[in-house]
Amino acid sequence: MQMTFVALTIAGSDSGGGAGIQADLKTFQELGVYGTSALTAVTAQNTLGVHGVYPLKASEVEKQICAVMDDFPVTAIKTGMLFSVDIIRKVVHTLKHYQAQALIIDPVMIAKGGASLLQNEAIQALKEELLPLASIITPNIPEAELLAGMKITTAHDIERAAEILLETGVDAVVMKGGHLDNQDFAEDLFMSSNGRKFKLRSERIHTKDTHGTGCTFSAAITASMAKGKSMEEAVMIAKDYIHVAIKEGLHLGNGHGPTNHWAYQSYKGSIKEVVLLD
Ligand SMILES: Nc1ncnc2c1ncn2[C@@H]1O[C@H](COP(=O)(O)OP(=O)(O)O)[C@@H](O)[C@H]1O
Numbered sequence: 001m002q003m004t005f006v007a008l009t010i011a012g013s014d015s016g017g018g019a020g021i022q023a024d025l026k027t028f029q030e031l032g033v034y035g036t037s038a039l040t041a042v043t044a045q046n047t048l049g050v051h052g053v054y055p056l057k058a059s060e061v062e063k064q065i066c067a068v069m070d071d072f073p074v075t076a077i078k079t080g081m082l083f084s085v086d087i088i089r090k091v092v093h094t095l096k097h098y099q100a101q102a103l104i105i106d107p108v109m110i111a112k113g114g115a116s117l118l119q120n121e122a123i124q125a126l127k128e129e130l131l132p133l134a135s136i137i138t139p140n141i142p143e144a145e146l147l148a149g150m151k152i153t154t155a156h157d158i159e160r161a162a163e164i165l166l167e168t169g170v171d172a173v174v175m176k177g178g179h180l181d182n183q184d185f186a187e188d189l190f191m192s193s194n195g196r197k198f199k200l201r202s203e204r205i206h207t208k209d210t211h212g213t214g215c216t217f218s219a220a221i222t223a224s225m226a227k228g229k230s231m232e233e234a235v236m237i238a239k240d241y242i243h244v245a246i247k248e249g250l251h252l253g254n255g256h257g258p259t260n261h262w263a264y265q266s267y268k269g270s271i272k273e274v275v276l277l278d
């Protein structure tokens, strides 16, 4: 009998289906992993922006996590939009109880349209209480600036910020380069506490349809880790997955459209270039 791998996402709902819980579950499914979820908030959202944010109570988030963890053989967990200090503290408490095998944290803070998905006072709790439990954290550049407490403009800054984030106790950091002003490449930096360091480089796709790229990328990492792959392998597969999802975009909606979560099905071979660093 074939083994069924199970992943859990703890995140917000995006009614437009391109980011959040919906992106995570689609990605899990495409990568052959059974997806479960614990909602932290409902958002009224489409490709034009976030039109409403309705957080759940922390105890309601906890109940969902327990319901899943008490019954399913979950091998990897990811977090996305956590919204408040209360929800973060409850998630930390609950995850400590279950001792997740692999925990991937996408420190979602601000939607691409500018809406806040994490209250300002929650940034510290995320950094000090949740990050120490994590296998991998996947900040984009603005998120890394807030978490590391520094401005990031050069390649040296990116490495320095990754080093600062490793000091929180997380096993590895992936600094996503989608927001960098590089017209040719989309480059992410992987750095782990055991000294592994490399860049994942792919051609930059010139499109406005990048809604949910971060959610999709971290969900792809989670799916591979749920299947038992190493952090390095998982990050490499995720880079290919997000690249084809952006490249084969669906052009839906009138704003920043979603990516194509099923494009990876018909894709063969490797796209990214791995650049080893000392
Ligand atoms: N225009 C693009 N072309 C190719 N890859 C991209 C592009 N934009 C983002 N990516 C990739 O998508 C992933 C998510 O990055 P990013 O967009 O920075 O995250 P977020 O959605 O959290 O802001 C990264 O692997 C990044 O390199």
Ligand SMILES: Cc1ncc(COP(=O)(O)O)c(N)n1
Binding pocket: 011, 012, 013, 014, 019, 020, 021, 043, 045, 080, 081, 108, 110, 111, 112, 113, 117, 210, 211, 212, 213, 214, 215
């Ligand atoms: C519920 C939810 N979670 C996460 C994001 C971030 O996605 P993006 O950075 O692509 O806007 C979002 N827009 N909505």
